[in-house]
Amino acid sequence: MGIENSALDGSPGEDPPPSRAHRFTVSVRCSLNIKQSVNQHSRPPHTLNDILAQLEEWPRTRFVREPTPLLEAPNLAATLGRAPADILLKMDAESGFGLGGNKARKLEFELSPPRLEDVTCVITCGGPQSNHSRLTAAAAARLGLRCVIVVNGEPATPHTGNAYLHRLFGAEIRTVQSREERDPTMEEVAAEIDADGGKAIVIPLGASTPLGSLGYVRAAAEISRQWSDRTHAGTTWIFVSASSCGTYAGLALGFTLLEASDVRLVGVSPDVNESEIIEETARLIRGAADLLGTEVSTPPNLMIPTEAYVGQGYGLRSPEADEATTLLARTEGVVLDPVYTAKTAAAMLDWCRSGRVPHGDRVVLWHTGGYPTAVI
């Protein structure tokens, strides 16, 4: 199996980047499909349609009610001096499963039927208010499997938000004191289950694996179908949260495969710095492209990661994020979460107001969920 070439290019694209956001390119050439081997030195024999068809046939467990809504936000657009159809909301928060959110698309692949053969328990990890752990627990409940969540830190009592939902969905909680203890503890729990005659599947943090990222390759195709009947001449700027980066990587690979040269993906960090986004996204794109047996070179102007909206840190409110939350609520009746989507929306508003997103271009805020933490 070969990633024959891999390069990151931090050089700016055609537009000058803002001070703390830059573009990068991932080039990856892979020559082994999990379904068919090809000569290591030849071009893989795939067309775009072959790749998309292969993705559609890939085993997965359906959790998401597709397509998730793509809503116009005309009142928000008016406050930004934009045309009504130029500000869109892609509502993965409304996936119809476990109170919504982006992790369900990744879990469809991570918890596919072949991977669940003989499995008795799903193990994952996260913080006390993890959205990912909530959806993993909901998925395990639907599949009739035991679920153990390794949680770093104690939630406040009484349990609210995701901490409440983890327990409502029937997950068992193993508490550790630090993030570093999560992975070894998940392995310990898996070994215990094995020793008891069961079989565990371990889902890494955020389900951000190459396999999980395929969920967002499909999502890129999904939104492309949704906007195919809306004529639009300019560039489309998608603002999406990038933390463990599976969402960002999947979309980047998807739009690369779709040759969507008119799309820009602004990856807004709630915690990590830009170089971490670049490194992790590149790793996931390489891995996911490898699974699909294809070769890609992401366009230099596709991905624009930014850490400029983190504020005081992960999970801490910022004035810009609070303003975005109030504005979305009062113009569109849409609820943002304070940790991820509020900061992503803050970036979107700033880029629209400052003119970095030119008038006439289209904007999508990809709403990745987090409802339970919006109301605690």
Ligand SMILES: Cc1ncc(COP(=O)(O)O)c(C=O)c1O
């Ligand atoms: C609501 C929400 N949005 C966005 C993200 C970030 O997604 P990713 O980890 O794929 O970068 C998360 C991750 O936990 C999340 O819970």
